[in-house]
Amino acid sequence: MFKIEYTRKELKEKFNIEMWTAEKIRSFQKILMDWYDQQEADHNFPWRESGEPYNIWISEIMLQQTRTDTVIPYYERFTEAFPTIKDLAEASEDQVLKMWEGLGYYSRARNLREAAQQIMIHHEGVFPNDPKEIIQLKGVGPYTAGAISSMAFGLPTPAIDGNLMRVLSRLFEINLDITKAKNRKVFETVALYLIDEERPGDFNQALMDLGRTICTPKNYFPERSPVKEFNASYINDTWHEYPVKKTKNKPKPITYISLMIQNEVGEYLLERRPKTGLLASTWQFPMIQVEEIVTDGTWKPFEPIILETLKKEDKVYVEQFVEDKYNIMVSLNEQTSGVVEHIFSHLKWSVSIFNGEKTESTSNRKIPKNCEWVKPRDFERYTFPTVQKKIWTNFTEITLF
The missing domain is CATH 3.90.79.10 (Nucleoside Triphosphate Pyrophosphohydrolase)
Incomplete structure (x- = not known):
């Protein structure tokens, strides 16, 4: 499901992305993970403490387009009402929607319930640990499948969403529109080269935290980044040009x-x-x-x-x-x-x-x-x-x- 689509040479020739040497990647991983470990004490989110695939799944669906601090009380209420996959699968649609109330995007709540029923029927109530099976669950896309696979099962799978595409765009000065689906494979390939195979879940979360706290869409101060020496857009003072993103139509x-x-x-x-x-x-x-x-x-x-x-x-x-x-x-x-x-x-x-x-x-x-x-x-x-x-x-x- 997740594989390196482009060689280093192809990344350079097709997309002008200069992939780092293995030594530089190891150095980047160490600095990023040291920073993450120092920050982790300040971000003990309940789903991270749990480590259970069910809890990580619920949190990742809730975190789509919703701030982390906002999600926590909803997550706690939801998992208290439905502590297991079986509980969620057996709940009525009205019960699930009520617990989701206020988060918006109600189709996501209905998809969670349907996916729980899929797990009960096809996986005997046990959350699947194969990314190819995870992505078959209702409402689960490549990002969520990658996040669950890496965080819950320790698989070296990237979790590419808009947040991580922004971080990678600035690190490598990637001139690809992040809103176009065809460009996702390029970002996945870059992430696969970088990922720490010993701690893939933590690595993905470190990049997420970097995008959430420092490499933000606005009020970005690249000089504060722990990995600024690797950041091509900071070194070349082009950070304001990334990520490349087509203008959204007004509502x-x-x-x-x-x-x-x-x-x-x-x-x-x-x-x-x-x-x-x-x-x-x-x-x-x-x-x-x-x-x-x-x-x-x-x-x-x-x-x-x-x-x-x-x-x-x-x-x-x-x-x-x-x-x-x-x-x-x-x-x-x-x-x-x-x-x-x-x-x-x-x-x-x-x-x-x-x-x-x-x-x-x-x-x-x-x-x-x-x-x-x-x-x-x-x-x-x-x-x-x-x-x-x-x-x-x-x-x-x-x-x-």
Whole structure:
């Protein structure tokens, strides 16, 4: 699965990467590992102390796009609820999503559960120790497979993610776009030349710590690095040019109306999102995408701006929308109860909150199967993504002027 794809000569001729001599690599390993050992006392993360493949797996999935300090309480809560692979495999999807609540990227939680079930079925409940089998687990890619293989089983496998590509780019002045999948094999090859075969897991974690604490995307001070004498971009004062990365598109703006609909006994209408797509299977207050709303019998949508009030014709439309979709009649407040913004990696939501009361049901029809009336005290039993928590907090806040 992980193999040296390019010889030293090919790295030089094809990518202008000058691989170090064996002696220089050994020197780099020693200096980096000495630094790591000194730092390790300050970074006794619970998954490192455990050393168990299950715990390392859970932590690595959580650490994707989330800061280490943020992950620790989630990790501890999750592993307390599901201390073994068997516990995770036998848990319901709702239980797993609830323990994941707040981390985002909920597909990762569902993948963890499915992978645990794979391990129970195909590996008799024992985490596989072959990288080729590890990467077959649901939601596990080359980085995670490499991290688990090296940290849990002591195999000399690289764990290449954006963090390590940034470190390697600066060490060797690698002029390859780190966002392009085809370039991963080059970085894997470089890492395979460098990896300490006696302590591969610690070596990968040392590079991760270097990228997390010193060789950061911003506020980078290469002169503080323990391996600065090996850093070509520091020596040549080109560090600001690396890593090479194409400009990300700005998140697409989308505006929504969030409806806080309450019935006669103080319950709020909640709706479960579809099983696939963004925030799949989590719960939300009913939402309407403003850009798609039809008014005045025409196909002209609202302007894509934050709404602070509903015009009469728009209020009528929204109330009719609720009646048609949820089988209830409502009376909405024309004035917004608040506005929330939330940024995903590719989307920027602006949400105007409007509250209303259920007046009656339509023709004795029930609300849709994916909806429930729930009292606020029972919200803790439901998995809400962060944006919905923001909406509820904003809605319930008392603002003094």
